[in-house]
Amino acid sequence: MDVYLSEQTWPELGEYVAEESLAVVPLGSTEQHGPHLPLATDYLIGEALARAATDRTGHLCTPPVRIAVSEHHRQFHGTMWVEPEVFRDYVESFTRNLTYHGIDRVVYVNAHGGNVQHLREVGRRLRRDETAYAVEWMWDESIPDLVDEAFETNGPHGGPKETAMVMHIAEDLVREGELDAAHEGGRATLAPEELRTAGSRTFYDSIDNSENGVFGDQTDATPEKGAELFEAATDQLVQLVEWIDDQPFADLMPDPHVDPQPGSRRE
Template sequence: MQLAERTWPELGDYVAEESVAMVPFGSTEQHGPHLPLATDALIAEALAREAADRTGFVCTPPVRITVSGHHRQFHGTMWVEPDVFRDYVESLTRNLTYHGVDRVVFVNAHGGNVPHLREVGGRLRRDRTAYAIEWMWDESIPRLVREVFAHNGPHGGPKETAMIQHIAPELVREGELESARDGGVLELTAEETRQFGARTYYDCADNSANGVFGDQTDATAEVGAELFEAASDQLVRLLEWLDDREFDELIPEPHVDPQPGSRRS
């Protein structure tokens, strides 16, 4: 169910029976010479829509401009500061709870959002407002991603290329796949990014001239379909698991017993 496509009475009927919602999170940032700036948003939205169609759980409109300041040197990238993003996400989630939702899955396709979505989820859980959990699509199927690509790459690599080839093939610049590989970084190793135990870079441009990593020529729409189906299955299972839990099971105990096993008179 797509929240924005429904009427308010229909949403009233939904929250009378259900308390689970999804919020898709992507980004608007460079993804090299071969992929659109909307790459992360397209992936998150497609996975959330698929899961909503398969389960009936409600999906909100997507959040497309997020924490992307580390890609700011590349034309077109848009971002908000992390504290602004966290406050926005918290306010948005509290809005859902006002209408009766108390379990939220942040359907995420941008690595820069991960710590901030988890921080917001922790805040909401601690004050017993909601159980909100961040779900990152490629982290749900790590073994498959490793198996299908020899040189994956954390950004603009073959996994994202294959997903867009499957979801929105008309947006992939197929003629730029080799230049993406040759102008980027094939392998991002610890030796290149750390010195004496310190992480020495802050921005994508510190490491990659064209903003991408991995071998994009390994990607195909067929592999993208395989990744999409596997990740969708994981998201559906997470939603069903969440729906089966009692709310109190998901909320932390106020304190551990200071004297476990003791009897009190």
């Protein structure tokens, strides 16, 4: 059974941190995912995976971060975002809050590609001053071969992998009548050579490459494929959580400066 932070009392959380020091934080976004998926897609996936994994490991799971770095989808109705520096500072701030209560290792269960580099930077900051060990985990990056095998025409956003996952997690939120329109109005493929002009990434927003903001063949998604992806990704997350939990904290911290230490020869 997972320990969901916002559903506990403070004495119950006191019992947790007396024995454990790891927390799992789900993150996603509130942004367009085409005409067939809800704006909640990313944080629904992140929270579902975090809850499934902590249900198996018994670790603390926090409420999800629902609004993040999504400005590249701003042309589409309903997309919400914060500036990257605001996101980084916010995540770092609440993570330091967790450390005040006894947490010294955190897994950011991320389901939005726009968050990746910023979560890595936050983890670097926290590790640099030896406050905590915090790492970003992206669900589809944990099972790349399975994702590629499941779909003939995958896509980085609003494609069949996310569609299948939401079909499994919250099928009633998928507008199945819009799957054909999503495919026809989007972009099926986005090859590496299509991303650059004379070596430069000459675009900034998703609308620059896709009229409806989505990629891949959404019609290839099924709840069964979503369940397979979900279980495989959960297995990977459980492995990561248990590995981090097993490590001595000192082994997770930065190595010291190589010898000679700066100033060691001064008298």
